[in-house]
Amino acid sequence: MKTITTVEVNQKLAAGEQLNLIDVREAAELVEGKIPGVLHIPLGLLDFRMQELDKSMPYIIVCHSGGRSAQATDFLTYHGYDATNMNGGMMMWPGEVE
Numbered sequence: 350m351k352t353i354t355t356v357e358v359n360q361k362l363a364a365g366e367q368l369n370l371i372d373v374r375e376a377a378e379l380v381e382g383k384i385p386g387v388l389h390i391p392l393g394l395l396d397f398r399m400q401e402l403d404k405s406m407p408y409i410i411v412c413h414s415g416g417r418s419a420q421a422t423d424f425l426t427y428h429g430y431d432a433t434n435m436n437g438g439m440m441m442w443p444g445e446v447e
Contacts, residue, residue, distance in 0.1 A: 350422055351433040358384075358409060358435055359444035371402075372411045373421045374439070381439065382446030384411065392417045395424060407431040414438040 361368055362384075372383055373392040383389070390398050392412070402408065408430060412418035415438045425432035439446075 350419065350426065352436050353409060353433050355435060355437045355441045355443060359442070362444060369406050369408045370411055370435075371408050371421070373417050374412050378413060383439075384442065385445060385447045387411060392421055395421055399425065399428060399430070402430060404429050404431070407433065409433050409435050411435045412438045414440050 358368065358370075370384055370387040372379070372387045372389050373395065374389075375391050376389070379389060390401075402425075408425065410418040410421045410425070410432055412421070415434060415436050418438060419434045422432040422434040
């Protein structure tokens, strides 16, 4: 499984890189804050909504601590998507939230 740290993601965003972020937390968890511009697809709906994603684009998967995003990363990778898990999740996120 490909992984990336929260610091690396934050640095890429700060440098102006366009990243495709998917937050797989539940809707109630988003009130704690989310990374600006993130696409929200709860883990339980990923199977039904993955057709909304483009297999030619890389995705970084986000959750609260990194566990659910690891599951989502494995799932998407299995189905032919270029997915990377953000280790540490929002618990370790050093950047801006909305």
